[in-house]
Amino acid sequence: MFEDEETDKKTQVEYLQSVPAVQSAKENIKTRSTIFAAFIAGVLGGIFAVSLMSDFSAQDGGILNNIERTVVDEESAVINVVERTEPAIVSVVGTKKVASLRQPGDLDDFFFFFPFSLTPRPTQDSEEEQKVSAGTGFFVRSDGLLATNKHVIADNTASYKVLTNDGKEYAAQVVARDPVNDIALLKVEGNNFPVLELGNSDDIKVGQKVIAIGNALGQFSNTVTTGVVSGINRSIVASGETSGPSQIDGAIQTDAAINPGNSGGPLLDLSGRVLGINTAISLEGQLLGFAIPSNDLKKDIEVYTERKTIVKPYIGVHYIMISEGLRLERNLTVKQGALIAASSPDEPAVVPGSPANQAGLREGDVILKVAGEEVNLNHSLAAALRNLNPGQTVELLIYRDGEEIKINITLGERED
Structure with a gap:
């Protein structure tokens, strides 16, 4: 296309330079007629060009306006989803009594430990409550039933509590663990809790916009990240510090940043429906997060409601x-x-x-x-x-x- 344009320009320049400098009267009349005709054509062409450029400008402006409108609409949708769903998303914290160790400090300690070791050894003094795990969860029923990851509440000797967005704290009981999937259900006392709607994960499309919300790094509650669904039906083997390897089938892959502490939080669509539970990240690549499909959670809630356990x-x-x-x-x-x-x-x-x-x-x-x-x-x-x-x-x-x-x-x- 550009080569053709250059060829046309070159041809036009050469043509003007080839017109003879001395012409006869007849040729002058022809020339004047030609010039007049060219002038009229030029004027008409100019009008057409201006009109065409105006049309193109209007079209370009329309395209840009559409792009800007789409970006603003998407941004507004994300903000709206976050504002509506945050009250139903909680931080899940596990604590238990751990032996408190102190360094030897008095004379007896010094003489007891030093001769046997060049480095004074700590000695057990007492037990104190310490945080042993932190993750995310969300309410799935207004009576206080919450969903999270099984690995978030893996320590059977720990006590768990949930912290809501408005600063309230509730003691939580682990009521069911999925024997296959990385899903667990918690229960807190109370009623009229805000809940998240569970979407149909079978309808997920690759490229679909998603929002991840969670307790990032265990200390930044309700951190929001966005991305797209990068893949579906992934089979992965996930493991953590407190849990062994486990197979996760049918996982949703996303490039939304999922950090430690986000585990158990919701992966939402732009309508605020839960598409999955954020559960794992790849240590081998950036922006590789995985979520368990919401339909798996639906099945677990259904079974738990009927049997008070998950089988x-x-x-x-x-x-x-x-x-x-x-x-x-x-x-x-x-x-x-x-x-x-x-x-x-x-x-x-x-x-x-x-x-x-x-x-x-x-x-x-x-x-x-x-x-x-x-x-x-x-x-x-x-x-x-x-x-x-x-x-x-x-x-x-x-x-x-x-x-x-x-x-x-x-x-x-x-x-x-």
Whole structure:
């Protein structure tokens, strides 16, 4: 396009320079006619150009105005969501009595410790209440039921309290822990607490704007960050200082900054609905945060309301979801499914005495379907079991030794 424009300019310049300096009268008349016609054309062209430029300016202004309006609208939406949801978001703090150590200071201490060590050793003096954990939570029922991460309240010997946005403090009781997911439910005494609406995490779109709110670093309550949904249906293995590795399937990936202390806080859409519970960050890359889908929390609340505990269906296998890389590495025939495989020498692929063991599943089997639902990278084995109930008998489609077979299995019950 630009080369064509340059060519036109060059052609026009050369043409004007090639007009003879001396012309006959006839040629002068022709020339004057040509000049007059060119003048009229130039005037008309100028009017058209001015009009066209005005149109373009108006269009450019409209585009810029639309962009500015979109930015302002989005900013207003974020502010509105934060103002509406903050009262329902709390800091969760765990405390317990810890031995208070003092350095030897009197003469007896000096003579008792010094001869045996060049560095005076601390001695236990008394016990004092200390903070051992800090995270975030949010009200899901007006009667004081809250949701947070299981790893936030992992210490069974600690006492927990929640701090609300208006400065109030409530003693909290851990009433249920999800045996599979990093979800826990707390309860405080009281009524008419503000609650957050749980959205449908199945409707999440990559690129969707999201807001994360939490107790950043355990000391900056209700810190707000924004970003987008970077990916969905992620399978990750998360671990922390107080909890061992755990598999999280179907996680939402976001680039909204999620810091330590944000754990258990909500990941919200621009309508203020909870899309997920912020749970993990990647230590290998920046802006890689993960949240557990809100539909998992909905199921837990439903089960807890009915049974006062959280139970999950259980078959008793360790497995790896088949990817293209795993298929090539292990020379597998099937392209998708859950490969039953030991996770370590100490943990067998099929748990002895489990429903899977009783149904005859073996290491090396590939689970292709559960109750008619395909098992693949976008729909893991855990996801296929999510909406089923303990005690329910379902059909598994298994790939074994080059052929597909069907096996009926009665799901067991798994508690924390």
